[in-house]
Amino acid sequence: MKKRLTMFLACLFLSLGVAMAQTHVTGVVISAEDNQPVIGAFVKVLGTTDGAQTDLDGKFELKVPAGAMLEFSYVGMTPKKVKAAPNMRVVLESDSKTMEEVVVVAYGTQKKSAFTGSAAVVKSGDITKVQVTSAVDALKNKVSGVQMTQSSGDPGSSSGILIRGIGSINAGGSPLYVVDGSPFDGDIKSINPQDIESMTVLKDAASAALYGARGANGVIIITTKAGRADRGTITVDAKWGSKSRAIPDYDYINDPAAYYEMYYKGLYNYATDAKDGKGMTPEKAYIWANKNLTNSSSFGLGYNVYTYPSSERLIGTDGKLNPNATLGRMVTGKDGQQYWLQPDNWLDAIYSNALRQEYSATAVGNTDKSTFYGSVNYLQDDGITVASDYRRFTGRLKADYQINDWLRIGGNMNYSHYSTHSANSGTGKSGDSGNMFAFTRIAPIYPLYLRDGNKKIMRHDASGLDAYDYGDDTSTGLGLLRPFLSGSNALSDNRVNLDFADGNTFNGVATVDVRFLKDLTFRSVNSVYLNESRSKSTTNPWFGLYATEKGSVAVEHDRSWSYNYQQVLNWKPVFGLHDFDFMVGHEYYRFTSTSLSGTKTNMFDLNYSELSGAVVTKGTSSASGFYNTEGWFGRVNYSYDNKYFGEVSYRRDASSRFHPNHRWGNFWSLGGAWLISKESWFNAPWVDELKFKASYGAQGNDNIGAFRYTNTYSIVSSDNAVATVKNSRGNEKISWEKQGMFNVGFDFSFFRQRLSGSIVYFDRSTKDMLAFFSLPITFGWAGYYDNIGDMSNRGLEVELFGDIIRTRDFKWGAHLNLTTYKNKITRIADANKTMWADGAPGYQSGRYFYGEGQSMYTYYLKKYAGVDPETGKALYWQDKYKKNAAGEFELDKNGQPIVEERVKVENTENATYHLCGTSLPDVYGGFGTNFAWKGFDFSIDFGYQLGGQVYDDNYAAAMNHNRGSAMHVDLHKAWSPENKGSNIPRVQSQDQYTNASSDRWLTSASYFSLQNINLGYTLPVKLTRKYGVSKVRIYAVGDNLWLWSKRKGLDPRQSINGGVSNVLYSNVRTISGGITVTF
Incomplete structure (x- = not known):
């Protein structure tokens, strides 16, 4: 009994001693960046498993042994170790570095x-x-x-x-x-x-x-x-905004009176110059031009939308609109009904502001052995035209689990459902439903709708739509024929026709990470992707291409799926100052696709848009395809004393796109870096980091279609018997495009990271470029692929980041990047050198010349020589070649005629083609700045491009005297007897040379854009934490807000090759407001 009492007293005093050794610690964790509490920071007692997390006020409390050390940590901040004390205030610094x-x-x-x-x-x-x-x-x-x-x-x-x-x-x-x-x-x-x-x-x-x-x-x-791993959060984001047309129209003549006057001028000039082989007198030309101005002849506009006295003419002898003319005209159709003609703004009818809204929710969590991330998102993106929108729903679930200390598994799944309606963008041919976006090029004199005698828009009973003017005289019998987009009105078609697609995609990635032995890890990444889509289009039975066939329906179903298997083994040994990272791996990839489609006409009902709802089969088709690659690879990284770095990599790949004898390719790279700032002799306190780097590597490109190495055929019917038609000729010898890339430059950080960036020179060279060559029809084959030449891209990249001001309440940063490079075709195979141009051998393709020593997109055009000051005719340059005494052309060392002189000619058929520069810019990039002050944040970003040229087809079309199409205001500056110094030819109908293809239509591709503005305000934590919310940010954002280019309406950002078009869906501007709430 005495022993038991002694033991009890000993335990009691021991426990009292332990209790007396425990200290109750409280405190708050503050962010140095914004002086706000850090919510969810970890507070750990070093040497134990004990710890706590800060609450919504950044506060914590826990019991610790006397003299204990605490470690404070939070994602994105530098951990800090502090000795435990009462009423602690711990400030954590941002760990951006x-x-x-x-x-x-x-x-x-x-x-x-x-x-x-x-x-x-x-x-x-x-x-x-x-x-x-x-x-x-x-x-x-x-x-x-x-x-x-x-x-x-x-x-x-x-x-x-x-x-x-x-x-x-x-x-x-x-x-x-x-x-x-x-x-x-x-x-x-x-x-x-x-x-x-x-x-x-x-x-x-x-x-x-x-x-x-x-x-x-x-x-x-x-x-x-x-x-x-630190804490769980839920974040909700919602934004709503308005979309509008970002690119304005060209400066067209939009006033109907001014348009009639300009068109009359072209007819008058034609009549006085070349009518019936000889010019008319001014009096006769005046009468003839007025007569043909609005009729439906091969000269006329087909419509007159002005009312004026019957004894007078629309245009006066001074070339101006009759002052007695009033806009709008009443006419009587063959049906005896009266119709009111007035011009409409066609673009206003198809473009309008639209809604964009997006909602997202994410959840992030963890346990002691796992983390997970989940999200859902819904996007409703309405189009700024009729019949266009995009809807998308996505869901993602990503998780990983540490099974034990050597095995970790992970999964990542993403599902997306989308649907879209597309506006029609057909060819605009007569009888076709037409290209709705070609409305931008229609003259400002034509009605879009049919109006009755009371000037009210009429209705089309069968479709329930407004009655649209098709410009083909079929509905009214008015004898009015619109020469531009004749027989079509794409707006009406787009209101009833269907062009719809929807689909589902799934992407899943599974990972397994295994650690074994010492410094060895094995990782397996296995992924699958599935895309299944269904598209459906209809044309109505009332107007357009299939009106005579009572409508049509086309349905297509596509499915593609791929899987990719990776196995990678890493070994990362360390021997003193020597760090190694050895990696070997294997990868297999397979892609397959199938499609099934059918088209029928003579629909039962437009609302039943299935193949079973039409009775006349017009065509069916199905197809399948596949693509495989397999590769073995390895890499070695080496580091000595964290100052000198080296890397070697190698991969051997096979592609199913080449003949079995040429499927395997070898690719490799070498790289090295020197961290100069870590050298003991380097003494520049203002330099945080200075690194020199250089690398070279060889890669391959197999990005062409399948089966280019073998002959392909199309299977057709010949009197109900199977027949084949030659398609493309195979070439067993084609193989990889081979690319070599040299890269050298510096990475740097100065003034305690206030200024950082990189400067890099690169030389990208391609050998054995793949190209398709068309064959004459007599060969039977459309053409073939071959490895035909070499190309280089050499340039300089600069990136700068400035952390200009960094205080507790105010921050100011800026960034800039620029790139300049020169592209050059360095070799063309001799068999493909079909011609010479300005001393360069190569071949022509469209308006481009692909020649040795030339840029990829070098224009090959006739050169404009201005205007004959006496006649106002367009002039072009023609080369005259030197001849010897025998009358034979003298040749240069390349066997080409020597140019003796250049003369100006009117007939472009006699003009000479020349190289006229490239579409590629000299410099491009972007820059921006950002501010933050007491909860407010603001950023603005710009984009720019200098140099290069676009071929402005839009401007060329508007500078011509085409029947019924828009004309540019620059025609007011055209040559006239009073303006003989103009560089714009005189306006004249039927002049085939005025807007002939030439370098006259090349325009600078330079631009400057306001790409993005973002303004936000984050509510004080003291306010939001009262409601259990860790962060609330309210913001406004604008994208693609403004563009400057050489000409109003011109958007050089449309292509790399200099092609631009304003008969496509206009780029959009979006301005939205939103809120982000984090719990």
Whole structure:
């Protein structure tokens, strides 16, 4: 009993001692960046498993042993160790430098300081501050070396993208997309931009060579957001906005009176100059021009929309509208009914402001062994024209689980459902439903609608629509024939016709990570992608192309799926100051696709838009395809003392797109870097980091269609018997385009990271370019593919980032990037040198010349020589060649005639073609700035391009005297007897040389754009925490707000090759407001 009492007293005193040794600690954790509480920060007692998290006020409390050390940590902030004390106030600094140290590279990550290649990272904050359907559009003007084009503003449309110039004449130039470590074949629009943590653009061969056959045009690695180990959050974001037309019309003559006057001038000049082979007197020309101005002859406009006394004429002898004429005219049809004619604004009828709204919710959580991320997103993107919209729903679930200390598994699934209505953009041919966007080129004198004698728009009973004027005299019998878009009114067709598509996509990625032995890891990444879509289109039975066939319906079903298997083994030993990273791997990829389609006419009812609802079969079709690649690869990274870095990589790839004898290719890279600022002799306190880097690598490109190595045929019916027709001729010898990339430059950071950036020179060379050559019809084959030449792209990239002011309450930053490069075709195969142009051998394709020593998109045109000051006729340059005494042409060393002189000629058939510059710019890039002050944040971004030329077909069409189409106000500056110094030929009907194709229509491709403005306010935490909310941000955002170019209405951003068109869906401007709430 005595022993038991002694033991009890000993335990009691021991427990009292322990209790007395425990200290109750309280405190608050504050962010140095904004002086606000840090919610959810970890407070850990070092040497134990004990800890706590800060609450909504950033406060914590826990019991700790006397003299204990506490570690405070939070994602994105530098951990801090502090001795426990009462009433603690701990300030955590932002760890932006640490966050930037890791770069996502091929099959893994790498320290930024050890990275030997060229890559640019666009983070979540930059992606979500712009309103984009496709996340890749967030790269616009943000990354040096990246060129992006946008030809259409149609909801759901995508941008084109090139990285470091043009790599091929015919083979595809799009980069490879890699999502969470696995190559991605799907549409990037199926990924919610708010799910993306970062996009890394790999630009050089050292970065991308490990992707072998598919990485020659650069790689964009998309890393989606994942769960966090520190705390759980729920974030909700909603935005609503208005869309409008961003690109205005060209400066057309929009006044009906002015248009009639200009058109009359062209008729009058024609009559006085060349009517019936000789000019008329002014009096006769006046009468003739008025007579033919509005009639339906081969000269007339077909419509007169003015009322004036019957004894008078529409245009006076002074060339001006009759002062007694009033706009609007009453006419009587063959049916005895009266109709009112008045011009309408056709573009106002198809374009209007539209709604864009988007809603997202994300949830992030964790347990002691797992993290997860989940999100849903809904986008409703209405078009600014009739019959156009895009809807998308996405859902993502991403999780990983640490089973034990050597095994970790993960899964990432993304589902997307989309639907879209597309506005018709047909050819605009007579009888066709027409191109609705060609309305921009219609003269301002034509009615869009039919109006009755009371000037009211009539109704079409069968369709229930307004009655539209088709300009073909079929509905009214008025004898009015519109020469432009005759027999069509695309607006009416688009209101009743259907062009609809919807689909479902699924992308799943499963990962397994195994750690074994010492420093060895194995990773398996397995992905699958499925895209299933169904499209349906109808044409109505009342108007347009299929009116005589009582409507048509076309249905198509497409399915594509792919899978990709990766197995990667890493070994990362360390021997003193020597760090190694050995990696070997294998990858297999397969893509398959199927399609099934059918078309029928004679529909039962337009509302029943299925093939079973029509009775006359017009065509059926099905197809399937596949594409395989397989590769083995390896890489070695080396670091000595964290100052000297080296990298070697190799991949052997096979592609099913080539003949079995030529399927395998070898690709490799070498890279090195020197962290100069870490040298003991380097003494520049203002330099934080200075790194020299250089690399070279070889890659391949197989981006052409399947079965180009063998003859292909089309199967047709011949009197109900099977027959074949030659399609393309095979070429067993075609093989990989081979690309070499040299990359050298500096990365730097100065003045405690106040100024950072990079300067890089690159030389991208392509050998054995793949190109398609057409064959004469007598060969029977359409053409063939061959490896025909070499090309180079050499340039300089500069990126600068400024952290200009950084105080507790105010921050100011800025950024700038620019790229300049020269593209050159360095070799054309002798068999393909069909001609010489200005001393360069090569061949012509359309308005371009592909020749040795020339840029890819070098214009090959006749040269405009101005205007004959006496006649007002357009003039062009013609080369006259030197002849010897025998009358034979003297030849130069290349066997080409020597030019003796150049003379001006009127007939363009006699003018000489010349090289006329390139569409590619001299410099392009972007810049911007951002501010933050006491909860307010503001950013603005601009884009620019200098140099290059576009061929402005739109302007050329508007500077001609075409019947019924729009004319440009510059025609007011045309030559006249009073204006003989003009460089614009006189306005004249039937003059085939006035707007002939020539360098007259080349216009500067320079532009300056206001790309994005974002203004937000984050409510004080003291206010939001009362309601259990950690953060609330209210914001306004505008995208594609303004564009300056050489000519109003011209958008050089539409293409790389200098082609522009204003008969496409206009690019749009979007202005929205939104709110983000985090719990």
